[in-house]
Amino acid sequence: DAGVTQSPTHLIKTRGQQVTLRCSPKSGHDTVSWYQQALGQGPQFIFQYYEEEERQRGNFPDRFSGHQFPNYSSELNVNALLLGDSALYLCASSLDRGVRSNQPQHFGDGTRLSIL
Amino acid sequence: SQKIEQNSEALNIQEGKTATLTCNYTNYSPAYLQWYRQDPGRGPVFLLLIRENEKEKRKERLKVTFDTTLKQSLFHITASQPADSATYLCAPFTGFQKLVFGTGTRLLVSP
Numbered sequence: 030d031a032g033v034t035q036s037p038t039h040l041i042k043t044r045g046q047q048v049t050l051r052c053s054p055k056s057g058h059d060t061v062s063w064y065q066q067a068l069g070q071g072p073q074f075i076f077q078y079y080e081e082e083e084r085q086r087g088n089f090p091d092r093f094s095g096h097q098f099p100n101y102s103s104e105l106n107v108n109a110l111l112l113g114d115s116a117l118y119l120c121a122s123s124l125d126r127g128v129r130s131n132q133p134q135h136f137g138d139g140t141r142l143s144i145l
Numbered sequence: 146s147q148k149i150e151q152n153s154e155a156l157n158i159q160e161g162k163t164a165t166l167t168c169n170y171t172n173y174s175p176a177y178l179q180w181y182r183q184d185p186g187r188g189p190v191f192l193l194l195i196r197e198n199e200k201e202k203r204k205e206r207l208k209v210t211f212d213t214t215l216k217q218s219l220f221h222i223t224a225s226q227p228a229d230s231a232t233y234l235c236a237p238f239t240g241f242q243k244l245v246f247g248t249g250t251r252l253l254v255s256p
Binding site: 031033062064069071072074077085087090119122131133134135136137138139 | 149176177179186187189190192194209230234238243244245246247248249
């Protein structure tokens with residue numbers, strides 16, 4: 030049973046460029062969340078997708094956008110890259126059971142994005 | 146504003162001892178709180194979940210407590226082993242499975 034897979038594992042971009050990161054959730058999961066983790070910090074919530082819609086969003090600018098496909102996989106897009114966007118981007122999946130759901134999140138190993 | 150605080154400095158202990166990690170939160174009233182382990186270069190891995198009406202939860206050598214009056218959770222690893230060395234993250238529940246993490250505490254267990 031494959032867990033959460035993310036691609037690519039590493040990526041180097043320059044300021045102003047655009048990037049797309051991809052995530053395949055754990056089999057049977059329908060909810061995908063994206064997190065940004067700067068060095069030495071805890072993961073910060075970017076947004077969450079459920080039923081192909083953005084359901085929640087953290088405190089990130091509109092440069093960060095996403096998409097969820099009918100097979101539940103997801104993409105994270107970041108436009109006009111800044112040096113401060115350098116981080117580990119984590120995808121997490123879970124099975125939705127409503128607003129009070131306490132399902133554990135299953136994380137991928139992330140994409141390490143470096144901005145030069 | 147909502148805030149989660151964990152020991153920012155690394156916790157160094159000797160093998161066999163009990164490690165205790167602290168998670169304090171403010172301006173939250175979480176119904177649940179989760180603990181995760183993260184190894185370098187890897188994603189977090191779920192360890193334990195504790196509900197607000199549970200004072201204590203155990204899983205093998207792990208124990209979590211949840212004091213909603215103090216707004217604090219403690220995470221204990223008994224008989225610690227070098228393989229327990231990692232960063233441990235707490236995450237109070239905020240609805241719809243959105244996790245808000247603390248900065249994490251790095252645990253180093255020496256042989």
